[in-house]
Amino acid sequence: MAVGDAVAVAARNVDPMSAISPQVPIRPSDRPSRGDRIFRGFTVGAAMLALVTVVVAILFLANEARPALSSTGLKNFFTSTIWNGFIGQFGILGVMVGTMIIATIAMIVAVPAALSMALFINEYAPRKVGRLLTSVVDLLAALPSLIFGMWGRDAFQQKLVPVARWLSDHLYAIPFFRLSAEDVVLVRSSFVVGVIVGIMVIPIITSISRDVMAQAPRDVCEAALGLGGTRWGMIRTVILPFGRSGIIGGILLAFGRALGETIAVALIIQLTFDINWHVLEAGGSSVAGLIAVRFGEATPLERSGLIAAGFALLVLTFTVNLIARRIVKRGQIK
Amino acid sequence: MSTHLDHDQQHRTNESVALAPQHLGPAAQGASSLTATDVSCWFGSRQVLERCSLSMEPGKVTALIGPSGCGKSTFLRTLNRMHEVVPGAKIAGTVELDGQDIYGEDLGVTEVRMAIGMVFQKPNPFPSMSIRDNVLAGLKLSGKSAGDKDTVVEESLRRAGLWNEVKDRLHDGGMSLSGGQQQRLCIARSLAVHPRVLLMDEPCSALDPISTRVVEETVIELAHQITIVIVTHNMQQAQRVSSQCAFFLVEEQKQPGRIVEAGDTATLFTNPKDQRTLDYVTGRFG
Numbered sequence: 001m002a003v004g005d006a007v008a009v010a011a012r013n014v015d016p017m018s019a020i021s022p023q024v025p026i027r028p029s030d031r032p033s034r035g036d037r038i039f040r041g042f043t044v045g046a047a048m049l050a051l052v053t054v055v056v057a058i059l060f061l062a063n064e065a066r067p068a069l070s071s072t073g074l075k076n077f078f079t080s081t082i083w084n085g086f087i088g089q090f091g092i093l094g095v096m097v098g099t100m101i102i103a104t105i106a107m108i109v110a111v112p113a114a115l116s117m118a119l120f121i122n123e124y125a126p127r128k129v130g131r132l133l134t135s136v137v138d139l140l141a142a143l144p145s146l147i148f149g150m151w152g153r154d155a156f157q158q159k160l161v162p163v164a165r166w167l168s169d170h171l172y173a174i175p176f177f178r179l180s181a182e183d184v185v186l187v188r189s190s191f192v193v194g195v196i197v198g199i200m201v202i203p204i205i206t207s208i209s210r211d212v213m214a215q216a217p218r219d220v221c222e223a224a225l226g227l228g229g230t231r232w233g234m235i236r237t238v239i240l241p242f243g244r245s246g247i248i249g250g251i252l253l254a255f256g257r258a259l260g261e262t263i264a265v266a267l268i269i270q271l272t273f274d275i276n277w278h279v280l281e282a283g284g285s286s287v288a289g290l291i292a293v294r295f296g297e298a299t300p301l302e303r304s305g306l307i308a309a310g311f312a313l314l315v316l317t318f319t320v321n322l323i324a325r326r327i328v329k330r331g332q333i334k
Numbered sequence: 335m336s337t338h339l340d341h342d343q344q345h346r347t348n349e350s351v352a353l354a355p356q357h358l359g360p361a362a363q364g365a366s367s368l369t370a371t372d373v374s375c376w377f378g379s380r381q382v383l384e385r386c387s388l389s390m391e392p393g394k395v396t397a398l399i400g401p402s403g404c405g406k407s408t409f410l411r412t413l414n415r416m417h418e419v420v421p422g423a424k425i426a427g428t429v430e431l432d433g434q435d436i437y438g439e440d441l442g443v444t445e446v447r448m449a450i451g452m453v454f455q456k457p458n459p460f461p462s463m464s465i466r467d468n469v470l471a472g473l474k475l476s477g478k479s480a481g482d483k484d485t486v487v488e489e490s491l492r493r494a495g496l497w498n499e500v501k502d503r504l505h506d507g508g509m510s511l512s513g514g515q516q517q518r519l520c521i522a523r524s525l526a527v528h529p530r531v532l533l534m535d536e537p538c539s540a541l542d543p544i545s546t547r548v549v550e551e552t553v554i555e556l557a558h559q560i561t562i563v564i565v566t567h568n569m570q571q572a573q574r575v576s577s578q579c580a581f582f583l584v585e586e587q588k589q590p591g592r593i594v595e596a597g598d599t600a601t602l603f604t605n606p607k608d609q610r611t612l613d614y615v616t617g618r619f620g
């Protein structure tokens with residue numbers, strides 16, 4: 001008490017000039033408790049572990065890829081479509097383009113289907129139906145891709161032949177859907193693989209976007225309805241903008257999955273190293289599929305080439321993520 | 335300020351006639367009447383309103399008063415079919431807009447809500463939209479043409495008493511406003527579509543006295559052309575703005591709410607028929 005008074009008196013006696021000297025802003029600090037410190041230690045450790053794993057994996061891949069890269073040359077690696085393990089030629093252009101083609105087809109199939117499904121479950125379906133559909137979707141997400149691959153190869157791909165035929169007949173205006181000859185084979189194509197991978201990733205997008213959109217504030221939804229909006233109007237003005245970044249996140253996750261899908265591609269595709277823009281025709285490729293098909297019997301040098309290709313896929317995925325994150329950020333309102 | 339409002343008033347009258355849906359009948363020319371008959375409401379199996387009948391006369395302000403939880407908001411929401419938005423909510427009875435059953439086959443639910451606007455108890459601007467877009471949202475949602483958008487925005491915001499605070503930041507997000515400002519934004523948003531009836535659920539509960547006065551003035555002024563139903567906990571406000579009044583009450587715990595008494599506001603506040611009404615309006619309740 002007495003000390004406090006003394007300080008107060010002293011404070012009143014200070015030079016008036018110093019009272020208006022600029023203040024230094026600080027952030028109040030807090031001494032965390034023991035429990036807090038321990039928990040903090042764990043979280044920091046876990047975060048570091050993730051970081052270290054990524055760095056180690058990257059270093060490993062880079063190191064393993066070196067022999068192939070030096071044998072084929074960096075420029076050749078990215079621009080050539082010739083892949084020959086015996087002469088040490090590893091051009092991944094065709095494979096990279098093939099990967100993008102398959103993943104793009106997969107997204108064209110999956111995104112509209114998944115978003116419609118999510119909206120149907122949340123906004124239109126009776127509660128019981130919605131709940132049933134949710135568990136079916138979750139079940140689908142748990143199916144191993146091997147199952148999809150086998151189903152696609154042995155059963156579904158034949159069903160897609162008429163679809164491919166139809167596309168080539170009616171959407172002739174789109175160059176990708178043109179056929180190079182009358183009697184080409186319409187199975188084992190990028191189209192078939194893309195559709196099957198698309199079906200595979202539908203549950204990912206559905207379940208993530210459904211979760212996010214279900215969080216849309218109900219009272220704001222009511223505002224849209226109360227103004228005479230239709231249900232679709234409400235979805236457009238409230239639910240989609242609200243779920244936007246979450247939906248894009250889900251799509252990205254699925255896209256990454258489609259880029260890296262291995263078994264389904266390996267089982268179905270007829271592997272080529274050229275760029276095949278005729279997506280409906282047999283012959284295509286993807287990095288992951290290539291690795292799955294070749295890794296077992298590869299010479300050490302080709303193995304190194306395959307790892308280099310895998311490394312390139314990693315960089316591609318990373319870039320796609322980065323770009324998408326930019327897009328998400330740009331659209332946010334202050 | 336007041337000359338401004340008068341000017342806007344003139345302007346609005348012409349427009350509201352032009353915008354009124356043609357097929358809703360000749361009464362669209364003047365104000366509309368809204369009549370609820372034997373309205374009962376349920377949430378799931380729990381009944382919260384029992385046989386409420388109330389006639390809301392054209393061009394007048396009707397106030398709904400009563401203690402918390404007695405079903406004022408629920409009743410209000412049956413008047414523009416918002417009650418059914420809640421899963422499991424049910425309703426019995428009829429509500430007629432100018433003699434036309436709003437729950438009937440002839441009117442679509444979106445038409446009903448376009449004609450009968452609503453300001454909710456909790457401010458709910460669209461978070462992804464700017465202030466300006468919030469005001470225009472109703473026009474966009476209902477597919478009406480706005481005429482000159484800037485005029486609509488300014489006029490609606492002025493009526494809601496928000497214009498001066500936001501005129502320089504119309505492109506900021508709707509959520510960047512304070513709670514009371516958000517509520518006035520929601521009022522402006524409802525006014526922009528020129529409804530024939532406006533339902534307001536405690537529109538001033540988060541407002542300071544000055545904004546409250548602006549909103550009350552708007553309510554009184556609007557009542558010349560449209561029918562207004564307002565829920566309020568403020569007895570002075572009910573007396574200031576309304577000419578008719580209905581008193582809701584849950585008589586016993588777990589019982590549904592009922593309308594104890596309805597009629598002329600002045601009579602209800604000075605010489606009510608029911609003792610419970612007198613107790614409530616004089617603050618001797620409970």
Ligand SMILES: Nc1ncnc2c1ncn2[C@@H]1O[C@H](COP(=O)(O)OP(=O)(O)OP(=O)(O)O)[C@@H](O)[C@H]1O
Nearest residue numbers: 377382400401402403404405406407408409420455
């Ligand atoms: N969504 C809902 N689900 C279930 N019950 C509800 C729901 N909304 C309201 N109720 C119940 O209905 C009754 C009436 O509620 P209502 O919101 O109409 O009261 P109110 O008169 O508007 O009260 P207040 O003055 O506090 O706003 C309350 O008992 C409440 O518990």
Ligand SMILES: [Mg+2]
Nearest residue numbers: 406407455535
């Ligand atoms: Mg209420």
